[in-house]
Amino acid sequence: MRAWIVLAVISMIALTASAQPTVPAEPFHDTLRGLTPLDEEAKPPLIAPVDNRDVIRARAYAQQPPTIPHKIDGYQLDRNANRCLACHARSRAAESGAVPVAVSHYTDRTGETLEHISPRRYFCTQCHVTQADAKPLVANTFTDLPDVRLPPARQTVKK
Numbered sequence: 001m002r003a004w005i006v007l008a009v010i011s012m013i014a015l016t017a018s019a020q021p022t023v024p025a026e027p028f029h030d031t032l033r034g035l036t037p038l039d040e041e042a043k044p045p046l047i048a049p050v051d052n053r054d055v056i057r058a059r060a061y062a063q064q065p066p067t068i069p070h071k072i073d074g075y076q077l078d079r080n081a082n083r084c085l086a087c088h089a090r091s092r093a094a095e096s097g098a099v100p101v102a103v104s105h106y107t108d109r110t111g112e113t114l115e116h117i118s119p120r121r122y123f124c125t126q127c128h129v130t131q132a133d134a135k136p137l138v139a140n141t142f143t144d145l146p147d148v149r150l151p152p153a154r155q156t157v158k159k
């Protein structure tokens with residue numbers, strides 16, 4: 001009888017040991033790497049050609065840095081020279097016909113407006129990107145500003 005109990009206890013222990021939670025073998029998915037495992041090199045998608053049509057795109061939200069509606073190939077942008085400012089500086093806009101940079105670009109982090117571009121806005125391509133006919137990498141249900149400010153019943157995009 002006692003041997004039987006011992007056997008039962010041992011087999012129960014063995015059973016619980018084998019019922020360890022296992023991580024389901026879900027394939028690793030990444031928006032840029034796809035299903036390529038981390039230790040292998042992914043085949044990068046082709047880079048979409050830059051739109052160069054001079055058509056300003058609507059902004060998705062009020063504080064979005066506008067996309068660049070022209071090519072920027074070969075424009076020098078480093079500590080020695082800023083080709084963008086040659087056209088976009090407020091002092092150059094009348095001559096170049098470019099949209100002058102917003103006043104926010106002359107404001108430093110203490111809120112003071114400077115007479116030159118603020119260092120934190122010097123490297124334009126940190127925030128502004130050229131336009132391309134590229135598909136979004138991830139889906140989203142973002143609601144634009146006019147909709148956010150409406151009472152929920154009048155929003156066109158339902159959350």
Ligand code: HEC
Nearest residue numbers: 054056066067068069070072075083084087097098099124
């Ligand atoms: C030769 C002059 C010139 C240079 C250099 C230039 N731009 Fe432009 N940019 C323009 C003009 C003109 C427009 C107005 C739209 C158009 O004609 O393409 C414009 C439009 C833009 C806009 C859109 C603004 C809006 O309100 O939507 C952005 C952003 C921009 N440029 C960023 C840049 C950046 C960043 C660089 C440097 C990498 C740069 N530009 C260099 C002339 C220039």
Ligand code: HEC
Nearest residue numbers: 063064065084088099100101102104121122123124126127
């Ligand atoms: C830290 C991010 C950042 C950097 C760096 C930056 N911008 Fe912007 N830019 C923005 C944002 C955000 C807006 C829209 C909100 C605003 O006006 O401040 C904007 C707006 C603009 C506009 C539209 C202005 C208007 O009145 O419609 C132009 C043109 C522009 N930027 C050009 C540039 C150029 C040229 C540079 C480099 C000298 C630059 N930006 C650097 C974030 C940035």
